[in-house]
Every structure is written in C-alpha cells, then in structure tokens.
Amino acid sequence: MSALSIVPLLPSKRRPSVFEQNIPLPPSTRKPKKRIGPVARLFGPSIFEASKLKVLFVGVDEKKHPAKLPRTYTLTHSDITARLTLAISQTINNSQLQGWSNKLYRDEVVAEWKKVKGKMSLHVHCHISGGHFLLDLFARLRYFIFCKELPVVLKAFVHGDGNLLNNYPELQEALVWAYFHSNIPEYNKVECWGPLKNAAAPSSGICGPQENNQKTTSASNWDLPEPCKEECECCFPPMSVIPWSEKPHIATETNEGTQQSFQQAAQEP
Numbered sequence: 001m002s003a004l005s006i007v008p009l010l011p012s013k014r015r016p017s018v019f020e021q022n023i024p025l026p027p028s029t030r031k032p033k034k035r036i037g038p039v040a041r042l043f044g045p046s047i048f049e050a051s052k053l054k055v056l057f058v059g060v061d062e063k064k065h066p067a068k069l070p071r072t073y074t075l076t077h078s079d080i081t082a083r084l085t086l087a088i089s090q091t092i093n094n095s096q097l098q099g100w101s102n103k104l105y106r107d108e109v110v111a112e113w114k115k116v117k118g119k120m121s122l123h124v125h126c127h128i129s130g131g132h133f134l135l136d137l138f139a140r141l142r143y144f145i146f147c148k149e150l151p152v153v154l155k156a157f158v159h160g161d162g163n164l165l166n167n168y169p170e171l172q173e174a175l176v177w178a179y180f181h182s183n184i185p186e187y188n189k190v191e192c193w194g195p196l197k198n199a200a201a202p203s204s205g206i207c208g209p210q211e212n213n214q215k216t217t218s219a220s221n222w223d224l225p226e227p228c229k230e231e232c233e234c235c236f237p238p239m240s241v242i243p244w245s246e247k248p249h250i251a252t253e254t255n256e257g258t259q260q261s262f263q264q265a266a267q268e269p
Contacts, residue, residue, distance in 0.1 A: 046148055046149050046151055046152045046202070047152070047202070048151075048152045048155040048156060048159070048202075050159055052082060052083045052084055053083070053084045053085075053086060053156055053159060053160060054083060054084065054085045054086065055086050055088065055160040056085065056086065056087045056088065056093075057088050057089075058087055058088065058089035058090075058093060059089055059090055060088055060089055060090055062161075062163045062164060063163055063164060063167050064164075065164075065167075065168055066113035066115075066120065066164070066171075067113075067115045067120060069090065070090045070091070070112070070113075070236075071088065071089075071090065071112070071113045071161075071164075072088070072089055072090065072091060072092055072093075072110065072111065072112040072113075073086060073087070073088060073109075073110065073111040073112070073157050073160075073161075074086070074087040074089070074092050074093040074096050074097070074108065074110050075087075075108065075109045075110070075111075075153055075156055075157075076096050076097070076102065076107070076108045077107055077108075079105075084156055086156055086157070086160040088160065088161055092110050096108075103131075104132075104134070106127045106131065106135060108127070109124060109125070109126055109146075109150075109153050110124075110125050111123060111124040111125065111157065112240065113174075114225070114236050115234070115235060115236045116225035116226065116227050116234075116235050116236070117225065117227070117228065117234050117235060118234045119174075119225065120170075120171060120174045121174050121175045121176070121177060121225055122157075122174055122175070122176045122177070122196055123177045123179065123240075124150070124153070124154070124176060124177065124178050124179065125179045125181065126146040126150075126178065126179065126180050126181065127181050127182075128142050128143050128146065128180050128181060128182035128184075128187045128188070129142065129182040129183055129184055129187065130181070130182060130183035136183065136184070139182055139184050139187055140187070143180060143182070143187045146180065147178075150178060150193070150199070151199065151200055151201060151202065154176065154193075154196065154199050154200035155200045155202075157200070158172075158196065158200050171196065172195065172196050172197040173195050173196070173197065174195065174196050175192055175193075175194065175195060175196075176192070176193040176194065176195070176196050176199040177190060177191070177192055177193070177224065178190065178191045178192075178193055190224060192224075
C-alpha cells in the first residue's frame with residue numbers, strides 16, 4: 001500500500017498584515033466632535049442677559065416709591081440652570097436663601113433702599129468670607145468676582161424693578177454703596193460705586209467702581225450717609241432689614257486708586 005500524503009491546510013508563508021506592509025490607511029471621514037461646555041469669563045466683560053432673570057414681587061407694589069414703603073432685593077444664582085432669581089419685597093426673602101448649596105457658596109446678593117436726610121441711596125451687601133473654611137480660603141477670588149459682577153447685579157435690579165425706576169427716574173441718580181462682609185480685614189469694607197445709572201453700566205472687564213462715577217459725583221458726596229440721631233421724617237429708622245448687622249470698614253480709596261488695586265490683584269498670581 002502506498003503511504004498517504006498529508007497536504008497542509010495552512011499556507012506555508014504567513015501573509016504580512018497591513019501594518020507590516022506600511023500601506024497608508026484611508027483618511028477618516030468622521031468629523032471630530034466639538035466640545036460643548038461653559039466658557040469661562042472670569043477676566044472678560046460681564047454681560048447681563050434679561051432672558052435668564054426671573055423676577056418675583058412679594059408683598060410690594062411695583063410702582064410704590066421706596067421712601068414710603070421699605071423695598072429690598074434678594075438675588076440668587078443657580079449653578080445648574082445659570083439663571084438669576086430676583087425677589088423684590090419689604091424684607092429679605094429668606095426662603096430664597098435656604099438649601100445646602102446657598103449655605104455653601106454664599107453667592108447671594110441682597111440690597112435695600114434707604115432714605116437718609118431726604119436722599120435715597122441703594123445699599124448692596126455681599127458675603128465674601130466667614131462661616132466655613134472654604135470661603136476663607138478663596139476670599140480674595142470671591143472679592144474679585146463680586147466686584148466684577150456687581151454691575152450685572154445692579155443691572156438686574158434696574159431691569160427687574162423697571163416700573164419703579166420709570167416712574168421715579170430720580171432714583172437713577174441715587175448713590176450705590178457696596179458692603180463687602182468678610183472676617184478678613186482686607187476685604188471687609190464699604191465702597192461707593194456712584195450713581196445707580198453709572199454703576200449699572202456694562203463692565204469693561206476690570207472690576208471696581210466705574211471711572212465715569214468720579215466725573216459726575218463730587219468727592220464731598222462720597223461720605224457714607226448717617227441718619228439723624230433724633231427721630232425725624234427725613235430718615236428711615238436706623239435698624240437695617242439686612243441680617244448682617246456688622247458694618248465693614250469704609251474704603252477711603254478714590255475710584256482710580258480702587259481700579260488700579262483691582263488691576264494689580266488680577267495680574268498677581
């Protein structure tokens with residue numbers, strides 16, 4: 001009998017792969033996906049978007065002059081929806097400040113109208129640090145952000161309470177006093193931002209009181225208004241509706257000096 005021959009089923013030589021042959025692959029026809037995400041505007045201009053503002057009137061008349069009825073603003077921001085909520089009421093809207101996120105970030109801004117010796121002024125309060133260590137750790141950054149975004153906050157007040165300001169345009173000339181509350185003396189201060197119509201103007205990207213405020217307001221008017229010591233009709237009661245009773249240090253810098261200090265703070269690491 002003849003022997004059976006075995007024929008191999010596999011080829012004797014292995015075929016080189018595409019990578020071993022150095023054959024270029026055809027170019028991909030898929031377009032790269034664009035990354036969609038928030039654009040940081042920390043050092044850019046602050047922009048007010050009316051479509052993202054929700055206004056609530058709580059127990060106040062839209063057209064009632066604040067000299068006859070107390071008027072306060074409570075402004076909060078949602079990190080999820082990026083929307084602003086403004087409550088206009090006789091006292092601070094405490095229900096708006098509840099929740100763990102508000103207590104953690106403390107990014108609310110509250111304000112009240114005051115009448116002192118017959119003149120109206122708007123007093124705005126921002127919490128910089130104090131309460132927990134994270135606020136203390138980022139006090140400098142928080143101070144910078146609050147200063148930079150304050151024109152947006154004031155613009156929200158003007159837009160949300162537009163009927164009041166249209167009926168009483170003289171309120172646009174009222175001085176704006178910004179109170180920065182902090183357990184660090186450097187950031188615990190009061191600053192005058194000039195007339196409301198100028199302070200609410202769009203920011204140029206450098207935080208701090210606007211330059212044109214100094215041109216329209218004399219230096220003698222930049223003193224923090226003090227009510228009469230005796231009972232009178234030209235002043236509101238000295239008790240504030242703002243829960244932060246401690247009065248910060250009054251800043252003595254001029255507008256130009258304050259703006260230069262902000263520029264230096266932005267440039268330093």
